[in-house]
Amino acid sequence: MAAAKIKKGDSVVVRSGKDKGRTGTVLQVLPQDGKVVVAGVNVAARHRKPSQTNPQGGIDRREAPMAISKVGLADPKTGKATRVRFETSKDGKKVRVAVKSGEKIDG
Numbered sequence: 001m002a003a004a005k006i007k008k009g010d011s012v013v014v015r016s017g018k019d020k021g022r023t024g025t026v027l028q029v030l031p032q033d034g035k036v037v038v039a040g041v042n043v044a045a046r047h048r049k050p051s052q053t054n055p056q057g058g059i060d061r062r063e064a065p066m067a068i069s070k071v072g073l074a075d076p077k078t079g080k081a082t083r084v085r086f087e088t089s090k091d092g093k094k095v096r097v098a099v100k101s102g103e104k105i106d107g
Helices: none
Strands: 011-014 023-030 035-038 045-047 058-062 071-074 084-088 094-100
Touching: 011 035
Parallel strands: none
Antiparallel strands: 011 023, 011 071, 023 035, 045 058, 084 094
């Protein structure tokens, strides 16, 4: 399995779709489905009937998963979307690097 280029907690920029240009933090990564859940992006509204657990009912808004290909990691320097490559650091660890700026992402 390939190494994860986008991880939970990363800041990402939406590259396409209805939320194009918006930024958010990755809440969850679903690698088996090729999807990510981003805070405040791709919000879906569900109309809920009143029930025992939710006696009021109403509209439930929450982030829905979106394709991982639609988001790009936000460059630490510029904040714009960038691709990610891997390099080995001096201590032998594998680190993610932003292609546009050359900045290290984790560590």
